[in-house]
Amino acid sequence: MDIYDVLLRDFPFLLKGLGVAIVLLVALLIIGFVLGLAICLLQLYGPKTRLVQWPLKLYERVFRGIPIIIMLFIFYYGMSGIFEISAFGAAVLAMGLRSAAYQSQIFRSAFQSVPSGQMMAARAMGMSKMVAIRQIIFPQAAIHAIGPWTNEFSSEIKETSLAYVIGVVELTRQAHYIITSTQGNVLTVFAVVALLYFVLNRVGNSLLYAYERKLAVPGFGK
């Protein structure tokens, strides 16, 4: 059986691996989005006391400053004394929490790109802080956030491949199976895998850009 037959036969398993990667990606991006947005809002509009701000800063610094592979090991092996966690769960948690730290900074820059006068004007018109954020600041910040957010999306897709070190059988690991059971063909197999990652990346980014165009207001921000 030559390598192309093997690839054809095992293609469903590569797709299964891609599926695992996508579920991992979506889960970690959701955790990152929710937590990241919360961190950003608290940093910008929350109480300015050290009690609130320092832990947020510490969280963001720690998760941005430690290699993800070490986080994966810490969450999978280190936490096992505290609670039982599956390899997939550990990967979602480690990568999601890290993504939250990154996304908080994406959102921070987007919110800060809205001129501060708008907040003052909204408050002067009698809007509460929450209402002003929701109705005035957020819609403008969202447009600015999508561009940098495509970066986060793209890099997280590729980082999902690291989850194999704790036993999550995703696309890269499936590729390893083919390579080792056929004793080689590294170039061919990884070329196919690279193509799969690339297509996923392109599709995701195209959707995000389309969303960006949809949100765009003619004449605004130009």
Added chain:
Amino acid sequence: MKAIRKSLLPALMGTMVLGGCLTTTAFAQESYTVGVEASFPPWAYVEGGDFKGIAIDAMEAIADEMGIEIEFQDMPFPSLIPALAAEKIDILATGLTVTEERSRNIDFTIPWWETNDVVLVPEDSELNVFSAVCCGARVGVQGGSSQQAWMEENVVNTTDIDVELAKYDNYVTAVDDMGVGRISSVIVDDTSAQEYINAGKPVKMAGKIFIRAPLALAVTKDDPQGILGDLNKGILAIYESGEWEEIVHEYIPDVSVPTIPGHMPDFVDTYQKPVAGLPEHGNE
């Protein structure tokens, strides 16, 4: 307003995902998780979506013998021993070499195989076992493997032979890297080496290093599940019934199968007499 409502949905989903990850697994032992490195033919690999290999088939035979359910979990080799130590897996079944350092962290079953190491060089190379591992050579080994430990103990750290170890995730990439010329030789066990040569890789054996390394299964230190004795009995049972030889010959035809239990090194505490499950065996 619309935008914020939309963001509530992901928030809910996020909590659900988080909750899902943290649910504890059932406490009752329904089946045992067997950790394997599935990129290590002929011991364990995946072909067409199924686990295959000597360790896989033998483990299934032993599980039948013991009357337990097992489930395979694949992990890269360097993660397997930590996973066993952290009780993420219950049994480790791969071409696992018995070493003194490992025996401090995990408990070995009786040896079921014996390997020697081989120095692999490219087919057209004129290096011999001595010239391949000296004089500024870069030598490939699998990270965390017994070959790496042996090289560090006997060559790199104890002699002034100028050798640099290149550590790989698995041996297939090491052998490919040698083909490209990034390293001049690869040190690997003889079973795997034969596998590469049979697969038509352009490599040959420059020579053997006779270390008589036993391979075995392993469980978490101090055997919290109490399965070491049954595993030992199972290994001996499939050996005596001839099933073991059949399995081995399916993957490596014509190889002479070492007797079980083979040589049990003194430094392994689980090899002190009486060995769990097999009280008549063991070192005095």
